[in-house]
Amino acid sequence: MYGVWTPEQVGAAEEPVLARTPEGALMRRAAHGVAQVALAELRRRTGGVAGRRVVVLVGAGNNGGDGLWAGDELRRRGVAVTAVLLSPDRAHPAGLAALRKQRGRIVTDVEHGVVAVDHADLVLDAIVGTGARGGLRPEAATLVDAARTTDVPILAVDTPSGVDPLTGVPGEHHVRAAATVTFGARKPVHVLAAPLCGPVTLIDIGLGPELPPAPVDVLDAADVGARWPVPGPGDDKYSQGVVGIAAGSRTYPGAAVLASGAAALSTSGMVRYAGSAADEVRAAWPEIVATDTVGEAGRVQAWVVGPGLGTDDAGAQTLADVLDTGLPVLADADAVTLLGQHAGLREKAAGAPVLITPHAGEFARVAELTDDRVDSARRAAADLGVTLLLKGNATVVAAPDGRVLVHPAGSAWLATAGSGDVLSGVAGALLAAGLEPWWAGGCAAFVHARAADIGAGADIGPGSPVPASHVQAALSTAIRQVREARG
Ligand SMILES: NC(=O)C1=CN([C@@H]2O[C@H](COP(=O)(O)OP(=O)(O)OC[C@H]3O[C@@H](n4cnc5c(N)ncnc54)[C@H](OP(=O)(O)O)[C@@H]3O)[C@@H](O)[C@H]2O)[C@@H](O)CC1
C-alpha cells in the first residue's frame, strides 16, 4: 500500500525541510531526479544521450526552476538543451543562470519554441506543477498542442501541466506524459489521471517525517493477495461465507449470470441465487443454488443486490428485504437508484455494513458529484453512512469514517457492458467471507481490473476488446497473480 497526499499537504511538509536545508538544495535534488529519468528515457528511445535534443518548457514558478536545473545537468552530459521560457522575466533566476552558463539555448517566443519542440527527442514539461491554477494559458497551450501533434515523448516534471494536481481533471489543453517524475510524495493526479502521467518515479526529498497520515491509499497486489479468502483444512462449503445474489430479471438475466458466476469464481464456498433468472443462472453455473425469492434462498453471510433488478416496487421490496437481514450488503446499479429514490431505504442502509457501487450517473442519484471525485465520495460515504465505491478509470472507495482508497485501472478495457455486474459478484463474495466493506471494495476493484487486462491480453501486449464474460473468466488468473504477490 502506498499513500497519496494533496498538493497543500506536500507544500506544508516542504516548509520545515526547506528551512533546515541549504537554499536551493531541495530543488537541485528534485532536478537531479528529473535529469536521471530524462537520460534513461533518451537512452531507451534513441540509444544514447550526447547530441540528443531536449526541449524544456519553463513556467514562471518553481516547477520551471526544476526544469532549468534539470536542463543544466543534461547539458553537462552533452545533451543539446533548449529552454522555452513562458514568462522570460520570471524564470527561476538561479536555474536560468546555470543553464546559460552551460551554453543551453534559451528561447523566449512561442514560434521558435514550437519549432524546437518539432525537432526534439524529448520534451520536459516544467510549465506548472502543484501551483497550477485553472486551465493552461495560451502560450503554454500552443506548445503543449505542438508536442501532441508531433507525438514527441513528454516527461512531466512533478505533474502533467494542464491536469489539475488535486482532482486529476484535464483542462482543454493538457500534457499527456510518457512518464512523470514527482518529488516528496505522490499526488492525487498520479492515481486519478494515471493514463496522463505514464509511469511515475518518486524522488525522495526528505519529506517523509513531515507528512501527515495519507488521506488516500493505493493498494498493491500483495495487499490484495494477503487478504484474499481461501479455505483452510477445517473449512467446508458453509464456513467460508455463503454469498447470496439478488439480481437479474426476465429482461436482464445476463446481470444475474455475470454477478453469480463472478462470485463463484471469487471464493470457494457457496453461492446462492434468488430471483427471476434462476433458470439462466443454473444453466450457466450448475454449482449455484438458485431459488426464485430472497425469502426462499436459505442462509447467506452477505447479499449482492441490484444488477438488472429493476426499480419497480418488487425491486424496492427485494432491497428492503436484504437490508432488513442486517447482513453485509453490496448494493449496485438499480439498488443504488432505489436508494436515491427512497429515504426509507437509505435509513435502513445507514450505519449498516453496506457497500454501494455506483458509476457516475448512479452516484448523482444519491449525492452531489463534483470534479473532486475523492472529496465527493468521502462526503457521500459519511452522509449516507455506507461505504461507497465510485466506478471509473480510477475507482474511488470511501468509508464513512473518512478512509479513501483509489485504484487506477491501468487500462480502459473494463468500459464494457456487464463488467460492473462482475465487480458486484466479486465484492459480494469478499463481504461474505468477512472482509469489511472498504477492503472488499478495494480488493475487488483491484482483481477486477487485473482480470480485464488479462482477458484483453493487455498484460502481455497492446490488448484487444474484452467482453464482461471474459473478464469474469479471467478472475481465477487474476486471483492467482495477487496471491503469488503476497509477502
Ligand atoms: N517548494 C519546494 O521546495 C519545492 C518545489 N518543487 C517544485 O515546485 C513546484 C511548485 O512550485 P510553485 O509553488 O512555484 O508553483 P508552480 O507549479 O511552478 O506554478 C506556479 C507558476 O505557474 C504559473 N501558473 C499557474 N497556473 C498556470 C496555468 N494554468 N498555466 C500556466 N501557468 C500557470 C504561475 O503564474 P502566475 O499565476 O504567478 O502568473 C506561477 O508562475 C512543484 O510542483 C515542484 O515541481 C520541487 O523543486 C521540490 C522542492
Ligand SMILES: Nc1ncnc2c1ncn2[C@@H]1O[C@H](COP(=O)(O)OP(=O)(O)O)[C@@H](O)[C@H]1O
Ligand atoms: N474508462 C474506464 N477505464 C477503466 N475502467 C472503467 C472505465 N469505465 C468503466 N470502468 C469500470 O467498468 C465497470 C463498469 O461498471 P458499470 O458501469 O456498472 O457497468 P455495467 O452496468 O454495464 O455492468 C466498473 O468497474 C468501472 O470502474
Ligand SMILES: [K+]
Ligand atoms: K509540469
